[in-house]
Amino acid sequence: MAVIYKLVNVSKIYKRKNFETRALDDINLDINEGEVIVIVGPSGSGKSTLLNVLSCVDNVTNGEIYYKDMNICLFNEKSKVEYIREVPGFIFQSYNLIPNLIAKENIELASHISKAPLDVKDIIKLVGLNEHKYKFPFQMSGGQLQRVSIARALVKNPRVLFCDEPTGALDEKMGKQILKLLQKINKQYKNTLIIVTHNPSIGDIANTVITMKNGKIDNIKRNEKTKKADEIGWA
């Protein structure tokens, strides 16, 4: 499998007055294209930070990150914007939808700037939001809101989908539905799926499970067999 991301001695250090926090501490990691990667760890382990530096939402303090052969740490503003537009799709725990836009418009927010977006109608259908596309966020449930968030990320036809605690605000049933959808997307579009979660059970759907602790990679486990979303437990 081709390597899509290569992290070399990556650190992210937050300096505050008299002390510093190492959110990421000398990370070396290869991520394969097309795989489902789940990053688990306790609160403050650095998993969201890892997601953020990979998606260019945040900068590294030391080290290098290669997307294919490009060192994304050296990107200027213009290149960064180009990269963000075309490569990553971001799914947030708190959805981050614009309240005054209906579901369809929230999705169009991403397709509007993409060079080759997927068809909005198809995406809406894929995520099962056809009856809800004209609703405002306040009129939808948590699961529906997360589907809108997924659709918005997906419509860009991203190479990588970054999901930060996508099931964090959902119950088991809703959470599994979302995971099922993500698996379907991964299979259909052959994109790389990177999920950050504190729920270790979700690791069962992944090809690779990375465990983080105190900003370092504690363990990398490859699953010979992956489970379907319906089959996993729920922590």
Next chain:
Amino acid sequence: MKLLFINSFSSIRKKKLQIIGIILLVFLSTSIYTMMNMAVDRMEGAYTNYINEQNVEDLSLTIDIDYRNSYTYSDVLNIKGNIETDDNEQYIINLYLMCLASRNCTDDFLKQVDRVFEKYDLNKSKKQEVLEDIARKYNFYYEETRSKLGQNNDYIYRVMPYIKNKKINKPFLIKGKFPTANNEVTILDGYAKKNNLKIGSKINLSDKEYTIVGYAYASDYMYPIINISSPMFDEQKHNIVFMHSDEYKNFNGVEEIANSIKFKKENRTDEIVEKEKKAYLSMNDMLRIVRNKSPKLKFENGRIFTESFLYLLLGVSAIIILVIAKKRIDDERLQIGVLKALGYNRSSIALSYLLYPLIGGLVGGILGFTFGYFMHPTMTSLFISYYNVPTLKATFDTSYLLKSTLIPTVVLSILTFFIFLFMLRHKALYLLREGSNIKVNFISRIISRITMILPFKERLRISLANRSIGKLFIVSLSSFLTGLLIVLVLVVFDLFSFIIDKSFKDVKYDYVVNYLKPETTINLVDDLVLTRGYEISKVYDSNDDLKDLKERKKDSNNSITIEGIDKELKYFYLYDENNNKLNTDLSEDKIIINTNMSKILGLEIGDKIIFKNLDRKYTIVNITESFNGFSAYVDREDFAKAMSLKLSYNKIYSKDSKYSDYSKIENEEIMNIASIFSTKDLKRNMGTILETYDISLYVVMVFAAIMVFVIVLIIANIVIEENKKTISLMRVLGYKKKEINSIVLNMYTPFIIISYILSIPAMIYLLEKIVEILMKDIDFALPITISYIKAFIGLLILLVGYYLAMYISKRTLKRIPLSVALKRE
């Protein structure tokens, strides 16, 4: 409660710009209030004190001798025997005797008699008699005030005798001593400073050297107009000199004698002017009124302006503070929900937010008072720089400290408390619920449906803009208020040049010559005018129903200067407000009035006016745009007939260069000339009067301009804060900076433009109302207009300010990492 206040205080610390904005707004409002009012108080106090201490005259009168009735045949015979005259003068006296006997003295001849009698000061005792009589009748005492005009090239000075026990218009010694010897004088301190003179220096007056022994003011020259042809006081070239009374007698200069009057009880000036035929206000008497009354007028107007604008500025501050308060509640919704869930009631939570108005009001008020207190001497000097009035020492007035701090603090606190109480009405659960703040209201949903046909970008912009109708209203309202302040600045900025330019539009004459008595000499060259002051007796509307004039202040001067003009004019024209030249064929009792008469007195085209002591009913046919007192124009021939005079003139508009130099004018004419103004002098004269008002206005303008930028900065900051998440989200999605600016930050632009456009008529209306109040006291109908170009400039100022403020606020946004900005609150 203590914890709530601590919590509120740390929120304030996080949003420093907002609390600084509140403090700044209160500071601006209260500092201008303190500064202007303390300055005005000090000046008013100084003025009143001066008037009382120096016993400044209430009025001066000129006594008119009616040569037909004041002298008998034997009086004149007696006079003839007691004076030595030349042959011509002797002839005139003989003719006078003859005409008295035959009772057929003509006006022209009596002018010649008057010249002779005045030359030999023969009217003195007669005038004394008349004055005594009037004094008894109207209960005043009087005293002569003498002065002589001297000139030395460009330097003009008024010389007065120092009289130790002068009752009225006592001189005021600033430094040194009054003259006790013939070669001693006092001068103005300003003149001394400008000419590098000091006590002990020598000064040359009329080819004689004197020693300066002190600095002194003439109390009847508070605004020291030296003479009628030099209406603008020049500190370097104009001087007032006191000399020993013996020296004064021998001093060579044109003498002016005023009968200075002081009423023992009530001021009965109006009655005297109306009823007494033998006494009138000459041009010099009216000039004396200007010298003494103009300071008071200036102070009163300064106060009116600042009080009016203080309330406007405070009102603007209050609204902005409430905007910030609302923002606080929205941002801390979850926190407030937690507090409510813990059992804190609405009142205690609302009380904790009172820190905003308390800090803003107290800190801003104290700083404003302090600044105003220390700046008020500068303001006092600016105001009083034109006047010779000694200022009183500054006193610490606690009432201003209280007003500057208490009023804003209390008003803002009460408003804030009740607004917060209302805004905190939701239950804890509602506030804590995720998305309770994201509910889209009905109007926004309708707008969303309507805009579905638009392209995505426009839909997005509109949706973001109407995300909260309340916030949109607040941005619009703030823009409207900012627009009011900008329009204020623009309207006032060149108001006075506009007035002067309008008043002298297309003026072709170079000189205005006023005569003492009407001339009948044929003059085919100049524009001839017969002018006299009359008061309005009655007014009728176009239906011939009696009409009341607009209400004015009790002792206002209602005298109208009627100018009788000819049909064809060569050198000056009358224009209406649309710049159309007016027809000056005013036969058949037509009258043209000026803008002041129309706006201040409420007269309209079609109204009919009857003047006191003038047997005519004039119909107003037009209104000419001029802002110089109350003026009206009628047919000259008709006017002369109405006054029982021959066709004559007592004023001309001329281009003849002989009027630039008295030596070029014939003796005969000079004897009858009261004054000559050049057009340049007239413009300066008007400018001087207008200067009385502009300092207060400019100060208010400067403060208003600062407030505009403070408000715009706060609004921009709120807009950025409001859209922080949206902006961060769009960056995460890959939107370019330009795209984000175009969609998010420009979305309020149409609302800002519309709000500004609405503020223009609103401010003009407000200013017109303020001017209406002022117009009761001053004879000036200030035109309130704004040109399209100025209006456009105002809009540019607002937009530039808005985008500049946005740029500043965006820089703070850049410092927040995207990941933090997108975090769950």
